[in-house]
Amino acid sequence: MKDIYQIAVVPGDGIGPEVAAAAVRCLDALFGPAGPLVLREHPAGAELYRRSGESFPAATYAACRDADAILHGAAGLPGIVHPDGTEAGLDFTLRLRFELDLFANIRPIRLYPGVRSPLAEVAPGGIDYVIVRENSEGLYAARGAGAQLRGELAVDTLVQTRKGVERIVRQAFELARSSRGAPADGVRRVTCVDKANVLRSYAFFRAVFDEVAAEYPEIEAEHGLIDAMAMYLVTRPGHYNVIVTENMFGDILSDLAAATIGGLGLAPSAEIGVTQGLFQASHGSAPDIAGKGIANPYGTLLSAAAMLDWLATRHADARLGAGARRLRQAVEAAIAEGVLGRDLGGRYGSAEITEAVCARLG
Structure with missing residues (x-):
């Protein structure tokens, strides 16, 4: 068990910054200002490549390598590619998978009450x-x-x-x-x-x-x-x-x-190795809805819960295990009560969904 866990947050592209911000907001609500997580943001992705010619800076890689876990938003934008035609934004996830040996990509598939x-x-x-x-x-x-x-x-x-x-x-x-x-x-x-x-x-x-x-x-x-x-x-x-x-x-x-x-907005993922883990929703960057405030953050919130579970098991930390259960329960309660985004036939925006989950975290 550790007193403090360093979490590298990489928002990425498209809706990535929106869903990553939702996860950070909920983790702050879960643990409070004196909580065990230190969340630090780092740049990477296709938009960064468009601006600077570099998609995954060495400083960001080092921060991810040395962190206790990595929380990611989404990566990639249409048309922003390397000279060989491959997507610039995908460098982030692919490089981490291979260089940190994140050999297991665990993707839960569950139909929640409240979703048709x-x-x-x-x-x-x-x-x-x-x-x-x-x-x-x-x-x-x-x-x-x-x-x-x-x-x-x-x-x-x-x-x-x-x-x-x-x-x-x-x-x-x-x-x-x-x-x-x-x-x-x-x-x-x-x-x-x-x-x-x-x-x-x-x-x-x-x-x-x-x-x-x-x-x-x-x-x-x-x-x-x-x-x-x-x-x-x-x-x-x-x-x-x-x-x-x-x-x-x-x-x-x-x-x-x-x-x-119901869609990729409800699909979390955990990419884990022996000593490191990367957590992100299974969806892409959805640039067509980026900045409109309608991105569904549930997949990223459930990925954050998976991150807490993994850290709790790895470090025998009951605080994080309890936090994972509370966050997952808050998400499930909000979904069951009809707090759904447009992708699920609902009317709620990203901020409203985030605040609904935070409210259920007490």
Whole structure:
């Protein structure tokens, strides 16, 4: 347990500053002026690149590396790219993932009371699972390392290592072990999503999954092909408890899954390694609504709660664990009482949602 925790806050681009400010406001309301968190803001992102030619300053990287945790708003803006065509704003998250070895991207998918799913006849509680996305290998490991030849050929390599697959699969089984099981039947299960019927890299992922699954006989283990999963998450979401998959597949599936619970505005994420964690909502920078005061901050608030949970476990700090529960309960209460943004069919703006959560924090 520590007396003080240093939190690097990187607002980023688009709606990022708005949702990051909402999280800081709620954390201040949660703990008060004498609380255990010191939140310091640092610049990074596409807008910074547009102004200065630098998207991720060395000072910001050092602050993130040395902080106890990182809280991020959002990154990227249309048309602001590096000479190779890749988005400037994504440098922040991708570099941290690889250089700080944030190998596990944990994305809870839950349908909250007060939110109507676009899926017919699915009630709150009927969708409650976690997507565990391998975060440091897979196809995205090729970023900056692929080959382009004469404007005629481009190649990116998908990378899977035994260490990488073992640790992400073990993370998934540990989450399942501590869970309540799938909503439909209460069974604790882990679903491995791959394309093992076509590609050797995914057959390898599945083989390693099966080896690790044997260490958890009390947890049900199953396989699913990525194309079939795109259907099953819509047709039978209540069957799933924990899903584990490769980097790109996890990125795609989590967006699809978020649509079933009302949208990305309700989708938090925790990107964690052995010693560091990055916490942000799963949504993008949404530049079309930036500055209008209508961004939904719930995903970032839930990500802040995940940050407190992670710090509480890592440092055996009951204060932070209790804070995480209070913040999550305040968010859930506000949602249940109809304090919803326009993306969820409501009428509330960012500031109103933030103040509603703060009020429920007492």
